[in-house]
Amino acid sequence: MNLDPLHLCLIFSSALFCIGLIGTLARSNTILVLLGIELMLNAANLNFIAFWRYGPSPVPATGVLFVLFSIAVAAAEAAVGLALVIAIYRHQKNVRLQEANHLKG
8 A cells, every 4th residue: 555645644643633632522631631632733733734745736835824823823722721720720729621610709
């Protein structure tokens, strides 16, 4: 079976996305859920780069610009997510998602 580099990148990206999805759905720790979301975003970034690099006519730096925008969004998501985790920890002294619905003034 002869796979070209695009197929290998897509297989690796789908495996990375599946690992992130399983980590997000199976964990109760908020930090690990955020880590799974970051893995899924990195899989999407890998897809952007793979399709830009191995596409029929790669336009200069189009895929890289999408990835840079995605990294900026991921950084903002991580900052907001960690701020929420810190706020929950200050009130409840744990970071489990099951107890996060008990946030009342």
